[in-house]
Amino acid sequence: QVQLVESGGGLVKPGGSLRLSCAASGFTFSDYYMSWIRQAPGKGLEWVSYISSSSSYTNYADSVKGRFTISRDNAKNSLYLQMNSLRAEDTAVYYCARDRVTGTIRPFDYWGQGTLVTVSS
Amino acid sequence: EIVLTQSPGTLSLSPGERATLSCRASQSVSSSYLAWYQQKPGQAPRLLIYGASSRATGIPDRFSGSGSGTDFTLTISRLEPEDFAVYYCQQYGSPMYTFGQGTKLEIK
Numbered sequence: 001q002v003q004l005v006e007s008g009g010g011l012v013k014p015g016g017s018l019r020l021s022c023a024a025s026g027f028t029f030s031d032y033y034m035s036w037i038r039q040a041p042g043k044g045l046e047w048v049s050y051i052s053s054s055s056s057y058t059n060y061a062d063s064v065k066g067r068f069t070i071s072r073d074n075a076k077n078s079l080y081l082q083m084n085s086l087r088a089e090d091t092a093v094y095y096c097a098r099d100r101v102t103g104t105i106r107p108f109d110y111w112g113q114g115t116l117v118t119v120s121s
Numbered sequence: 122e123i124v125l126t127q128s129p130g131t132l133s134l135s136p137g138e139r140a141t142l143s144c145r146a147s148q149s150v151s152s153s154y155l156a157w158y159q160q161k162p163g164q165a166p167r168l169l170i171y172g173a174s175s176r177a178t179g180i181p182d183r184f185s186g187s188g189s190g191t192d193f194t195l196t197i198s199r200l201e202p203e204d205f206a207v208y209y210c211q212q213y214g215s216p217m218y219t220f221g222q223g224t225k226l227e228i229k
Contacts, residue, residue: 044209044220044222045160045166045209045211045220045223047211047218047219047220059216059217061217100213105152105213105214106213107154107168107171107211107213108168108213109168109171109177111165111166113164113165114165
């Protein structure tokens with residue numbers, strides 16, 4: 001069965017950095033785009049970034065562009081999000097989600113359980 | 122960026138009633154690439170509907186989606202106790218994915 005397990009969240013000071021990981025299993029990871037989505041406490045969902053199956057294409061929400069970097073290692077079935085210059089407004093649960101198969105357009109059909117990032121002094 | 126506006130913000134209904142949730146887009150959603158998700162407290166969102174009207178795997182047929190262009194609807198025909206949750210619409214047809222702000226479906 002498809003599983004996505006995030007890790008790497010925690011408490012970080014404003015201006016600091018953090019790297020999130022997402023371990024995927026139960027499907028051919030290298031066939032799929034992957035995305036990060038976040039949810040601030042008590043708020044709605046915000047898409048953060050996606051990466052294509054071969055890492056050729058990436059895209060970012062304006063709110064994180066220039067500060068966050070998405071990457072993947074298909075040999076390790078892993079997705080990453082490097083977060084730099086963190087701000088209080090980046091505090092959220094971060095979910096990884098399975099996106100489209102290359103050549104199709106599909107929504108997020110599987111999500112991890114999320115990892116909490118708290119930015120506070 | 123396509124802005125999605127959901128209404129109402131909160132919907133209070135009783136089990137057995139029919140729920141109608143709305144999602145309006147600021148511009149036309151390409152090829153009806155519109156999805157609906159359900160989220161319960163402490164859980165990740167779950168995909169319900171994709172392509173505006175197709176049910177995801179394992180989703181009961183009391184959930185249905187409709188609409189095109191800029192106006193979309195999620196209908197739950199007869200509410201079960203487990204359906205009370207927050208519902209989000211999302212467009213995935215443009216490179217910048219966006220979500221609506223959510224509709225909370227609560228027990229009356």
